[in-house]
Structures are given as structure tokens and as C-alpha cells.
Amino acid sequence: MRYPEQREQVVRYGIEMESTGLTVGTAGNVSVLVEDGIIISPSSMAYRETRPEDTILMDLAGNVLEGERMPSVEHKVHLAMYKARSDVKAVIHAHPTVATAFAAARIEIPGFLDEFGVYVGDAVRVAEYAISGTDEIADNVARAMGETSHAALIASHGMVCVGKDLASAFHVCQQVERTALIYVYAKMLGGPVELPQSSKDLFAQVFAYKRTV
Ligand SMILES: [Zn+2]
Numbered sequence: 001m002r003y004p005e006q007r008e009q010v011v012r013y014g015i016e017m018e019s020t021g022l023t024v025g026t027a028g029n030v031s032v033l034v035e036d037g038i039i040i041s042p043s044s045m046a047y048r049e050t051r052p053e054d055t056i057l058m059d060l061a062g063n064v065l066e067g068e069r070m071p072s073v074e075h076k077v078h079l080a081m082y083k084a085r086s087d088v089k090a091v092i093h094a095h096p097t098v099a100t101a102f103a104a105a106r107i108e109i110p111g112f113l114d115e116f117g118v119y120v121g122d123a124v125r126v127a128e129y130a131i132s133g134t135d136e137i138a139d140n141v142a143r144a145m146g147e148t149s150h151a152a153l154i155a156s157h158g159m160v161c162v163g164k165d166l167a168s169a170f171h172v173c174q175q176v177e178r179t180a181l182i183y184v185y186a187k188m189l190g191g192p193v194e195l196p197q198s199s200k201d202l203f204a205q206v207f208a209y210k211r212t213v
Helices: 004-019 075-084 097-105 114-119 135-145 166-188 197-212
Strands: 029-034 037-040 056-058 064-066 090-094 123-127 151-154 158-163
Touching (some): 004 029, 004 037, 004 090, 004 166, 029 075, 037 075, 075 135, 075 158, 097 123, 114 166, 114 197, 135 151, 135 158
Parallel strands (some): 123 151
Antiparallel strands (some): 029 037, 151 158
């Protein structure tokens, strides 16, 4: 079995995702880039019951190279992220309550907090709706994320976060969910005040720099 360490990480972050409420049941999935392709969590398997050997090694064309189980149905979304961006080394797809409410309402989460601009990007845009598991949804998510964000919402479904490793992608997921909740509260208080353009420019520069290191 190749990549035992990365398989262990995929299992660990699946458990972490469920235990922190970023998803429920077997929903969502986790992957990490390796030399031959990606290691991705299996389809329809409880995170706490998943063992490293249950994860799947697949190449970037979507062929299973190693693994007995079916790869997650959303593997095309994961593959599209790695193909679209050379800085993406890990992908997490989750269904957290508040961010998924934005995905259901098809409202993007704007960048109105300092930390958001640095870690998540300019905004979390909503990918155009398409059926789960299709090439179309994969293309739509890659387009919504673009080059200026580490996350996107999947219309009527959930969210996708990326990073240079699983710890970073997980942090992005947490930031997006937290910001979505703060946005709802801020709206009740009259709406968040927009950041000055100079701050947005600075955060965009830091975000772009962090992508390269
Ligand atoms: Zn999903």
C-alpha cells in the first residue's frame, strides 16, 4: 500500500470534519495530492470506521490505481481543483450548516473580515448548479473558486475548500463556516461595513504571496 502517511491524514481529517460539525454522516470527502495522483476518501463509509487501506489512490485522469472501494462520488470536483490550480495540494468537501444555507440561497459570502482576505480570499462564490458527480459541476466549482479564493459554494449542496495541505484546507473550511455565521449576525445588526479598498488590496497581495510559498 503506497502513501500510508497521506492515507492516515485523509482518515484523520474526515473524522475531524465530522466531529467539528462541518459535515454529518458520510457526507463530504477529503483528498490530498501525491506523486501519482490523489488519495481520496471512499464513498459512503462512516469516517470513524474508515481505515487507511479503505482510501483510494487515483490518478488525475480519474483512474483508480489502488483501492478496493469506490472513490467518493464527488472525486471529479476534487480532480478539477488540482488541475485548475498548481498551489492546491489538498481538498475538503463538506456540508456545514451555515455555509450550506448560503449555498441553498445561492448567496456568496463576501470578504468583510480582515482574516478572511488573507486565509480564504476575496469572496466565496457560488458555483452554478449542476447534478452532483458530473463533469459540469466540477467545471462550475473550479470556475467559481477562480484564482482569488480557496473556497467555493456548490449551489444547493455544500462547499469545497482547498489548501497547500490538509491542515490549511481544514482551516479554510472552519473560517468559511464561521464567517458565514458572522455574516448572518452582522446582517441582523444592519449589515457588515465594507473594508477600505487599501485593506482589500493588501489582503489580496498577502493571499497571492501565500499561494506561492
Ligand atoms: Zn456533498
